[in-house]
Every structure is written in structure tokens, then in C-alpha cells.
């Protein structure tokens with residue numbers, strides 16, 4: 236087989252390889268976050284796992300596979316607290332030497348839907364987006380300072396793009412919170428704004444929007460109803476985000492910025 240005309244073309248393994256890169260994942264011990272940490276480690280990255288509890292993050296970091304010279308770390312980070320964000324980002328840089336990828340995945344949840352949510356609860360929930368922004372800007376400034384490229388990934392949701400079906404929740408649990416829809420719609424759109432402003436800095440910004448990936452505590456009766464709304468007729472499993480995440484984190488997506496990659500089993504397609 237001749238390679239002569241494509242000698243500078245990266246191969247697929249090279250495009251998805253994260254060896255020598257450092258990725259920081261917020262909420263890295265959660266239902267989806269832990270699969271994301273494994274994905275990045277399996278692709279060769281050093282991973283800085285964060286949790287509001289440092290010991291939890293350290294325990295997860297110890298379970299991650301290590302490729303070559305990769306090393307994993309666990310640190311405390313609370314994205315609702317701007318002081319904690321700066322201190323945690325600096326700690327990540329001190330431990331790992333640099334940060335190339337940030338996955339804004341952590342999420343302070345809210346139970347109250349439109350019928351009961353208070354003004355304070357609504358405003359606090361939107362603060363999740365403030366945290367995503369501040370951490371992303373810390374990465375952007377760090378990348379500019381070291382003259383390196385970087386990739387920011389923000390976790391959106393299919394509920395940042397479509398409303399929910401009232402009948403999926405009725406008489407089982409609260410509806411999906413209105414503040415969550417406002418939050419995730421805002422995150423999808425903030426992605427576009429930051430991507431445009433930071434493109435000249437070689438900082439790509441993309442949104443990864445999961446569809447239904449219910450955790451172990453989700454009410455079974457609600458999940459039964461959600462199944463009827465999914466073209467694939469099944470819920471997502473956390474490992475199904477591993478490929479899309481590594482795509483956005485790596486050079487495989489080097490010409491992709493400002494996009495919302497929806498991984499939802501077709502939910503938003505019909």
C-alpha cells in the first residue's frame with residue numbers, strides 16, 4: 236500500500252490519541268463523569284478528577300488505567316464557588332504541569348419543577364452555568380499564557396434543545412425543572428459565543444448533550460415512559476458517551492468548534 240500522497244495525513248489512532256495531554260473533569264465521580272474519566276485515561280491522557288470531596292476524587296483517580304507516562308490526580312472543586320475554582324485550577328496545573336482539556340460535567344441538581352421553584356432556587360441553578368464559564372475562562376487564559384491549543388467541553392442536555400413531555404413524569408415525580416431547561420439551553424448557546432471569541436487563541440469550545448441516561452436512582456416507572464419517547468427504544472448507558480467525548484477532546488475534532496453534539500438515541504430527531 237502506498238502512503239506517498241498522504242504522508243502528512245494523521246492516522247485515526249493518532250487523531251484520537253490523548254497521550255501527553257491533561258484533561259480535567261468536574262463531577263468526575265458521578266454517573267456519567269466516571270465513564271468520561273475512564274474514556275480520557277484509556278485514550279492516553281493524564282486525568283485530573285474533581286469532586287467537591289477530594290478523597291472521592293483521589294479514590295477514582297487511582298482506579299484509572301495509565302498509558303505510558305500518564306498520571307492521574309484527584310482534587311476538590313466546587314464550581315458554585317469562584318474562589319474554589321481558581322484555587323482548584325491552579326492546583327491541577329501544579330500537580331499535572333498543565334491542563335489541555337476541561338470537561339465541565341459537574342452539576343448541582345434541583346428537584347423543584349415550574350410549579351414550586353422559588354426565585355432563589357431558580358437563580359442558584361443558573362449558577363451552574365457561571366461555574367462552567369469561569370472554569371472555561373481559566374483554561375483559555377492558561378492556554379494563551381503557555382501558547383498551547385486547548386479544548387473546552389461543556390455538558391448540555393437534550394433538554395437544552397427541546398422541552399420535556401409532561402406525561403413522562405405525571406403522578407410519578409416532579410417534571411424536569413424549568414430552571415434546568417433554562418440552564419442547559421444557556422450552556423448550548425454559551426458554547427457558540429465562547430467558540431467564536433476564543434477561536435483565535437486555538438481554544439475550541441463544544442457542547443456534549445446527552446439524552447436520557449438515567450442513573451440507578453431514577454424511578455423505574457418514569458424510565459418505562461421515557462422508553463416510549465426514544466426511537467432506539469432504550470436508555471443510554473454511560474459508556475456510550477466515551478467515544479463522543481474523546482472525539483471532542485482530541486485532534487479528531489480539530490475543525491469542530493461551537494457545536495452541540497447530541498447523543499440521545501434519536502430523541503430529538505422526531
Ligand SMILES: NC(=O)c1ccc[n+]([C@@H]2O[C@H](COP(=O)([O-])OP(=O)(O)OC[C@H]3O[C@@H](n4cnc5c(N)ncnc54)[C@H](OP(=O)(O)O)[C@@H]3O)[C@@H](O)[C@H]2O)c1
Nearest residue numbers: 262265266267286287313314315341342343390392445448
Ligand atoms: N444522566 C442524564 O440522563 C443526563 C442527561 C443530560 C445531561 N446530563 C448532564 O450530564 C452531567 C452529569 O450528569 P450525571 O447524570 O452523571 O449526574 P451525577 O451522577 O449527579 O453527577 C454530577 C456530579 O456533579 C458533581 N457536583 C455537584 N455539585 C457540584 C458543584 N457545585 N461543583 C462541581 N461539581 C458538582 C457531583 O459530584 P461530587 O458530589 O463528587 O462533587 C456529582 O457527582 C450533568 O451536567 C448533567 O446535567 C445528564
